[in-house]
Amino acid sequence: THWIVDYKTSSHEGGNLEGFLAAEAERYRGQLARYATLYRAYSGAEVRCALYFPLLQAFVAVDVGA
Numbered sequence: 188t189h190w191i192v193d194y195k196t197s198s199h200e201g202g203n204l205e206g207f208l209a210a211e212a213e214r215y216r217g218q219l220a221r222y223a224t225l226y227r228a229y230s231g232a233e234v235r236c237a238l239y240f241p242l243l244q245a246f247v248a249v250d251v252g253a
Contacts, residue, residue, distance in 0.1 A: 194240075
């Protein structure tokens with residue numbers, strides 16, 4: 188399995204971190220799906236996607252379908 192990890196440098200100044208991360212996953216789902224489609228066609232590998240927020244120390248797996 189190969190991973191596509193999109194690093195995001197955004198910060199969050201609120202009380203609902205889980206809600207923020209879920210909204211960001213939804214916001215970038217289409218973009219990650221396009222990356223996965225292209226990479227899968229190129230490599231033939233199983234592909235999974237995630238967002239990583241280093242400032243928040245949060246790794247969010249994003250289901251982009253098969």
